[in-house]
Amino acid sequence: MKPINVGLLGIGTVGGGTYTVLKRNAEEITRRAGRPIRITTVADKNLELARSVAAGDEVKLSDDAFAVVADPEVDIVVELIGGYGIARELVLKAIENGKHVVTANKALLAVHGNEIFAAAQKKGVMVAFEAAVAGGIPIIKALREGLSANRIQWLAGIINGTTNFILSEMRDKGLPFAEVLKEAQALGYAEADPTFDIEGVDAAHKATIMSAIAFGIPMQFDKAYVEGITKLQAVDIAYAEQLGYRIKLLGIARRRDEGVELRVHPTLIPEKRLIANVEGAMNAVLVQGDAVGATLYYGKGAGAEPTASAVIADLVDVTRLHTADPEHRVPHLAFQPDQMQDVAVLPIDEVVTSYYLRLRVEDKPGVLADITRILADSQISIDAMIQKEPAEGEAQTDIIMLTHQTVEKNANAAIAKIEALPVVQGKVTRLRLENL
Numbered sequence: 001m002k003p004i005n006v007g008l009l010g011i012g013t014v015g016g017g018t019y020t021v022l023k024r025n026a027e028e029i030t031r032r033a034g035r036p037i038r039i040t041t042v043a044d045k046n047l048e049l050a051r052s053v054a055a056g057d058e059v060k061l062s063d064d065a066f067a068v069v070a071d072p073e074v075d076i077v078v079e080l081i082g083g084y085g086i087a088r089e090l091v092l093k094a095i096e097n098g099k100h101v102v103t104a105n106k107a108l109l110a111v112h113g114n115e116i117f118a119a120a121q122k123k124g125v126m127v128a129f130e131a132a133v134a135g136g137i138p139i140i141k142a143l144r145e146g147l148s149a150n151r152i153q154w155l156a157g158i159i160n161g162t163t164n165f166i167l168s169e170m171r172d173k174g175l176p177f178a179e180v181l182k183e184a185q186a187l188g189y190a191e192a193d194p195t196f197d198i199e200g201v202d203a204a205h206k207a208t209i210m211s212a213i214a215f216g217i218p219m220q221f222d223k224a225y226v227e228g229i230t231k232l233q234a235v236d237i238a239y240a241e242q243l244g245y246r247i248k249l250l251g252i253a254r255r256r257d258e259g260v261e262l263r264v265h266p267t268l269i270p271e272k273r274l275i276a277n278v279e280g281a282m283n284a285v286l287v288q289g290d291a292v293g294a295t296l297y298y299g300k301g302a303g304a305e306p307t308a309s310a311v312i313a314d315l316v317d318v319t320r321l322h323t324a325d326p327e328h329r330v331p332h333l334a335f336q337p338d339q340m341q342d343v344a345v346l347p348i349d350e351v352v353t354s355y356y357l358r359l360r361v362e363d364k365p366g367v368l369a370d371i372t373r374i375l376a377d378s379q380i381s382i383d384a385m386i387q388k389e390p391a392e393g394e395a396q397t398d399i400i401m402l403t404h405q406t407v408e409k410n411a412n413a414a415i416a417k418i419e420a421l422p423v424v425q426g427k428v429t430r431l432r433l434e435n436l
């Protein structure tokens with residue numbers, strides 16, 4: 001059977017993993033794809049790296065990615081360079097040249113996906129992107145096909161391996177943030193610019209992609225609320241544990257009558273939930289559908305071979321489907337109804353959630369009553385509370401409260417009133433809590 005020819009752009013962590021796994025499992029992959037998938041050309045600006053990975057193989061090596069997307073022999077372009085710049089140009093050029101594209105580039109799709117999918121649709125080619133969300137977990141396949149009977153109500157996931165690895169190592173080994181981040185980089189988990197990981201941007205890219213598929217809306221990354229883990233304090237992780245919660249960086253997308261919530265932030269989750277116990281670079285995504293109920297997808301969200309697993313699954317799909325009538329393929333973002341196109345992403349002020357509040361207060365009678373009165377007046381009920389004894393020789397102490405659900409703007413107004421109380425020192429620390 002005639003092989004399908006692949007041009008691989010970027011042979012770094014994921015490109016290298018893809019090259020290695022395709023070679024190692026060639027027999028099974030050929031059987032599943034119905035014909036051999038052959039990498040004919042590799043382009044990487046680091047030619048030395050390309051030579052070392054492909055040593056001894058019959059494959060063209062180049063440092064010119066544009067030559068690969070123009071190569072008439074290439075059927076599928078696999079973009080594993082990353083970033084929004086050159087990757088966008090290469091992908092659009094590949095589409096223009098009638099090539100199918102497989103990419104792991106969530107940044108590119110979250111920001112330029114609407115343009116890219118429209119171009120692919122027009123040209124009748126596929127852009128496959130399973131590796132872009134939650135690495136090796138087949139979450140795109142699940143959302144787009146496995147759950148197609150459902151009206152998806154919400155999804156929430158640990159979708160950044162680097163930050164979950166950092167939070168786990170800090171908690172379990174007491175290691176400092178910067179040291180664990182370096183380790184995550186050495187293990188190949190982090191983005192080229194690791195601020196994308198630690199500031200929540202990478203998770204927001206992935207949540208944006210999932211929300212588009214789940215709710216049939218365009219990519220709206222610019223509307224996502226994004227908060228990372230850099231401001232998270234060890235004291236809050238410890239207090240959360242005392243109250244029976246773990247703190248995870250979650251990407252959340254929820255359908256409401258008023259619009260869609262799309263947000264990434266550190267979140268308290270009850271410690272008994274499966275998702276609260278996802279550790280290290282593992283990812284997990286909870287999806288709630290109206291027919292199926294809650295479903296949970298778990299696996300490695302980063303690293304060379306787990307991500308390669310998803311890239312190759314896409315290569316198999318594209319190989320099997322490239323002769324199909326484009327009308328019969330599953331659309332890139334599933335089945336988007338026209339009337340959904342205007343669904344708004346709600347501003348963070350309109351989000352409904354519960355809260356963890358930590359206040360530093362003077363240890364005086366009546367302080368707690370003042371605070372609870374403000375919350376009661378704002379219709380915010382308290383679910384749990386700890387009041388610490390002041391440390392030896394100190395006149396201040398910590399109060400930690402968990403609230404029931406309220407609209408964020410209401411919580412903010414109450415917090416401002418609490419901060420204005422003379423007995424409250426400094427700012428109130430506020431974290432969101434989800435009883436998933």
Ligand SMILES: NC(=O)C1=CN([C@@H]2O[C@H](COP(=O)(O)OP(=O)(O)OC[C@H]3O[C@@H](n4cnc5c(N)ncnc54)[C@H](O)[C@@H]3O)[C@@H](O)[C@H]2O)C=CC1
Nearest residue numbers: 010011012013014044045046080081082104105302303307
């Ligand atoms: N590392 C991971 O665990 C995961 C990464 N991804 C995504 O996969 C993509 C690749 O990530 P990594 O493999 O980690 O990055 P990497 O930095 O290890 O590899 C990128 C490769 O592209 C090459 N490159 C850069 N600019 C080039 C250019 N103009 N022309 C040709 N080659 C060029 C580099 O020399 C490098 O070898 C990114 O979009 C990333 O977000 C997705 C899921 C997991």
Ligand SMILES: N[C@@H](CC=O)C(=O)O
Nearest residue numbers: 160161162189190191
């Ligand atoms: N930097 C990302 C890589 C996978 O998408 C992560 O840490 O999850």
Ligand code: NA
Nearest residue numbers: 130133135137
């Ligand atoms: Na995936």
